Amino acid sequence: MSTPQIAVKTKHLGAGSVWRRPTFVQWFIIVALLVVLEAATRTGLIVPTLMVPPSEILTRLASIVPTSEFAEDATRTLTTILFAFAIGVAVGIPLGVFLWRIPAAGRILEPFIVTGYAMPTLLFYPILLAVMGLNAGPIILIAATMSLIPIALTTMIALNSIKPILHKLANSVNASPAQYYLKVLFPAATPLVFPGIRLGFIYAVIGTIAMEFILAAQGIGFRAGLYYRELNVSDMWAYIVVVVVVSVVVNGVLTWLEKRIRRDML
Amino acid sequence: MSDVLGTSTTEQNNNVVFDRIGMTFQTDAGATQAVANVSGTIPDGKFVSVIGPSGCGKSTLLDMVGGILKPTQGSVSIDGELVTGPRRDTAMVFQEDSTLHWRSVLDNVAFGLEIQGVSKVDRNDRARRMIDLVGLRGFEDHRPGQLSGGMKQRVAIARALAVEPRVLLMDEPFGALDQQTRQFIGRELLRIWERTQNRVLFITHDIQEAVYLSDEVWVMSARPSIVKEIVNIDLPRPRPEGTHALPRFRELEEHLWNLVKVEAEKTLGPGALLA
Ligand SMILES: Nc1ncnc2c1ncn2[C@@H]1O[C@H](COP(=O)(O)OP(=O)(O)OP(=O)(O)O)[C@@H](O)[C@H]1O
Ligand SMILES: [Mg+2]
Numbered sequence: 001m002s003t004p005q006i007a008v009k010t011k012h013l014g015a016g017s018v019w020r021r022p023t024f025v026q027w028f029i030i031v032a033l034l035v036v037l038e039a040a041t042r043t044g045l046i047v048p049t050l051m052v053p054p055s056e057i058l059t060r061l062a063s064i065v066p067t068s069e070f071a072e073d074a075t076r077t078l079t080t081i082l083f084a085f086a087i088g089v090a091v092g093i094p095l096g097v098f099l100w101r102i103p104a105a106g107r108i109l110e111p112f113i114v115t116g117y118a119m120p121t122l123l124f125y126p127i128l129l130a131v132m133g134l135n136a137g138p139i140i141l142i143a144a145t146m147s148l149i150p151i152a153l154t155t156m157i158a159l160n161s162i163k164p165i166l167h168k169l170a171n172s173v174n175a176s177p178a179q180y181y182l183k184v185l186f187p188a189a190t191p192l193v194f195p196g197i198r199l200g201f202i203y204a205v206i207g208t209i210a211m212e213f214i215l216a217a218q219g220i221g222f223r224a225g226l227y228y229r230e231l232n233v234s235d236m237w238a239y240i241v242v243v244v245v246v247s248v249v250v251n252g253v254l255t256w257l258e259k260r261i262r263r264d265m266l
Numbered sequence: 267m268s269d270v271l272g273t274s275t276t277e278q279n280n281n282v283v284f285d286r287i288g289m290t291f292q293t294d295a296g297a298t299q300a301v302a303n304v305s306g307t308i309p310d311g312k313f314v315s316v317i318g319p320s321g322c323g324k325s326t327l328l329d330m331v332g333g334i335l336k337p338t339q340g341s342v343s344i345d346g347e348l349v350t351g352p353r354r355d356t357a358m359v360f361q362e363d364s365t366l367h368w369r370s371v372l373d374n375v376a377f378g379l380e381i382q383g384v385s386k387v388d389r390n391d392r393a394r395r396m397i398d399l400v401g402l403r404g405f406e407d408h409r410p411g412q413l414s415g416g417m418k419q420r421v422a423i424a425r426a427l428a429v430e431p432r433v434l435l436m437d438e439p440f441g442a443l444d445q446q447t448r449q450f451i452g453r454e455l456l457r458i459w460e461r462t463q464n465r466v467l468f469i470t471h472d473i474q475e476a477v478y479l480s481d482e483v484w485v486m487s488a489r490p491s492i493v494k495e496i497v498n499i500d501l502p503r504p505r506p507e508g509t510h511a512l513p514r515f516r517e518l519e520e521h522l523w524n525l526v527k528v529e530a531e532k533t534l535g536p537g538a539l540l541a
Binding site: 165166168169171172173174175176179183184187188190 | 381
């Protein structure tokens with residue numbers, strides 16, 4: 001009885017061939033958005049103190065990107081993000097394992113961690129600046145904290161959700177602790193941990209750029225903030241575009257990785 | 267403890283000996299005595315089946331032999347050694363699906379050998395032979411998610427057989443299989459067992475299967491369980507296909523059925539099986 005319905009639906013999908021190519025539609029939306037923005041900025045519908053035409057942003061970008069100043073800013077921001085994320089993973093995963101392994105500790109610490117998740121940690125940035133000085137240290141520390149929380153929480157949840165039978169199996173074949181973790185626990189948990197790792201990366205990016213924006217000596221977020229305060233709208237937008245491009249690329253890489261992992265693991 | 271049985275250590279050496287073993291689970295809901303007091307011996311090279319009503323503690327008993335559950339009372343020993351944890355010479359097939367879903371069939375079957383540190387070439391070689399044996403040739407590179415329930419169970423059986431255990435512990439391993447596959451794999455299991463002469467502890471709900479496969483059938487009582495009767499299956503081996511039709515087979519089957527019925531009624535209430 002349900003077969004004809006499925007057939008009808010398939011046919012419907014076949015008819016609307018454009019909708020079968022989401023990337024095509026997505027590109028169309030981006031181009032349309034750019035055209036609208038270009039028109040709106042040129043006609044004065046959007047005032048130049050808010051945004052300049054996309055074509056102008058692109059020309060600014062073309063002259064900014066080749067400079068050594070940009071190279072230094074980009075390097076600074078990317079290394080900060082990577083450092084923060086690396087700490088997030090290196091601390092978050094063991095922390096998640098610990099919370100899972102010692103359920104009592106998990107019950108005690110979980111509310112704190114969840115609060116840390118909900119709290120705008122970057123409010124502590126000025127204090128850390130006062131303590132550590134105006135360098136990458138305070139930014140890495142806060143971005144790493146923001147990054148490790150979702151990683152630790154999803155690790156704990158993923159380990160908790162492993163079917164008891166897998167523990168029984170690992171136990172019955174007399175797996176060593178290392179084999180237990182590497183051959184059973186981690187592979188079983190990975191598909192569930194990955195979304196947390198992805199979120200951890202996104203938090204590292206957001207934390208780094210937001211704090212650079214507030215106060216820093218260098219970095220892409222710092223430039224965007226600087227030009228914002230100088231009312232240099234076109235350069236500010238050029239850096240915003242850089243941030244958007246970085247986010248899109250990073251997200252693309254993570255999506256690709258996640259797909260591969262899911263294919264291999266499920 | 268085990269000298270209480272009055273048998274010398276040499277006699278016990280190649281046996282699996284249950285010595286008044288019991289298990290009481292402590293949970294938030296209170297204590298559940300799953301296994302009360304089980305004593306018995308699986309002599310060397312014997313195939314023992316356990317039948318009994320659902321929830322009577324069969325899986326619990328198996329877990330204790332496998333060393334993954336510590337008895338709260340008594341002990342079990344294998345070849346004269348107390349079981350204090352999982353042993354490398356025992357292998358378990360669980361009641362529920364225990365395949366590792368991220369591994370291929372081949373890597374699942376080779377898992378036990380991999381844990382034991384067998385080289386990749388050797389373990390894949392042995393795993394492939396077991397895969398053939400359980401009728402999964404051609405599925406080596408499939409993932410469990412692409413298999414049926416019965417096929418997954420065969421993967422688990424192959425994994426247990428691959429380590430060539432001295433004691434094979436199987437918990438309703440054929441539960442997910444259809445009658446034909448069940449009989450086919452059962453005969454294969456007997457062939458392997460006759461060749462290796464290991465001990466098998468086999469849990470089943472299927473009385474016919476228990477009679478066909480076993481040297482002894484242990485009938486467990488309702489919870490808290492004891493072994494109510496040990497029925498010796500005095501059918502000649504090897505047992506060809508027509509074995510099921512022998513009058514002696516029918517007799518044993520009926521005897522076991524009557525024993526099980528009494529226990530099942532205790533669990534489910536009188537008259538539950540009349541319908
Ligand atoms: N981990 C546990 N914690 C608490 N109680 C348990 C646990 N495992 C089993 N039990 C209880 O012990 C009893 C026996 O369970 P067991 O799984 O051994 O039964 P079984 O004979 O294998 O049943 P079935 O034939 O349905 O598989 C049941 O009453 C069950 O509720
Ligand atoms: Mg059971």
